[in-house]
Amino acid sequence: MSFTFEITARCNRTRARCGCFHTPHGTVNTPRFMPVGTLATVKGVTPAQLKATGAEMVLSNTFHLHLQPGEQIVADGGGLHRFMAWD
Structure with a gap:
């Protein structure tokens, strides 16, 4: 990587x-423009709406994800990209 x-x-x-x-x-x-999806989501918009803004990347806070929902839930959801429906 x-x-x-x-x-x-x-x-x-x-x-x-x-x-x-x-x-x-x-x-x-x-x-x-790089919106922040602190808990793997940008509040108030869908991934499709976010894509339509021209955003190419979403920033996520790994410490917040560690606290909630936790690494295992994100892993069980297919990893961060799949979990947040962002390619």
């Missing part, structure tokens, strides 16, 4: 940069 970051553009004036964050589950273009 590897993660890499590729810079695709730079601004000489501000030093800002754009890039691609490559993960084992796909590529995320940056900068990008």
Whole structure:
């Protein structure tokens, strides 16, 4: 499992940069809106609605997932991606 970051553009004036964050589950273009699904869900929207916003990644808090619902429930649900219905 590897993660890499590729810079695709730079601004000489501000030093800002754009890039691609490559993960084992796909590529995320940056900068990008990354909603937080603390307990493996973004409150108030379905995964399909979230996808329609252009989000390419959902951030989850592993400590909160450890507390509730717990690692075993997430594992029994097919792992985090399947558990939260996010590819």
